[in-house]
Amino acid sequence: MSYFSSTGMIRFKNVSLKLGGKQLLKTFNLRINRGDKVLLAAQSGSGKTSLLRLLLGFIDPDEGRIFWGKKEITPETIRKIRTQIAYLSQDVDFPNGKVKDVFQEIFEFDRNRHLNYRPEMLVEKLQEFDLSEGLLEKNTSMISGGERQRLGWILIQLLDRPLLLLDEPTSAMDEKQKQRFIDYIAKTKKTVICVSHDSDWQLPEMKVITTLLS
Template identity: 65%
Template sequence: MIRFKNVSLKLGNKQLLDQFNLNISKGDKVVFSAPSGSGKTSLLKLVLGFVEADGGKILFNKREVMPENMRFIRSQIGYLSQDIDFPNGRVSEVFQEIFSYTVNKNCHYSTVRLVEKLHEVQLNEEILRKNTSDISGGERQRLGWALILLLDRPVWLLDEPTSALDDKMKQFFIDYTVRSHKTVICVSHDTEWQVPPMKVISRFCP
């Protein structure tokens, strides 16, 4: 499903990846737990085409990560960035906007379904009227989860997706992810993620 082939990446003057190889099959679940600054986030960004590798290549479903294929590749990915960077605006409008994108038209999005998901992630529907800049980190993270649950894409790239959650919620999302059929790459310091069938990769630096 996702394949890193001899990938090298240098940011500034730090060699983050050197001839890195990794093969992730469909349904595999991987958690990166290497120390901060070791390039975990960059690995996710490489797959999304936000960062370009200095060498080697990355294959997604046998298609190479390159500008021509990015629309397809991104349409297969549910991505949670570290800060869940929602645009400024009312929560309800932000969701409306995201689901108006051409590739998301087939998601059968409706406010009813959104409210359902909000309840699932233990958010009150009052949050719909709030501005994305006025909500707490924990709420933001749960909203991010609600988004990727609704988008229901086959691959999840998660960057510290439980850092702002209490233990109960954390466990809820970990259980959900572990039981799902998604192909998952998760970057997290939370040791709770290191349970089977998650494969733990704790070092990949040269």
């Protein structure tokens, strides 16, 4: 079986995590299959963002193991695993620079070259998401929270990776925009883990997790 092919995509096995003196996970178990959609709607401060950060290898569990297919997530495996993940963080942190240059640079990384990015692809997406072409010339530090969030969505769509990790992905959007992204997630065949308190994200196809400490 190859590195990434497996129906059981992600598995948390007896994972415990304590941060800032607070127990967030205690022998936590979760299995996520390819194509599954999971909504983390546990209360504020319960560790939802930390769970995404565990999957990205930004933090390590105190106990237990996390698997991607048959591979355990470790410092040795995480780089390759990250090439399969598109992460939209709560604050959508873009590098400093003109929007058009930042996008160009992202797609010049070895792991993204196969996508054959062209600037026209970004222009097309800007139109689709009601963003002005003038944004291309703006510095990423000068754009609004709502624009930044939509640019984050554009990036994750263009990156076209099998696992989407979305942290409050529509918090800075109006209803119409929000619905467009919810519809995209409802239709996608990708595996999705979304953090949101917004009940509009509770799609029928989503497994909703309301508590992490059971």
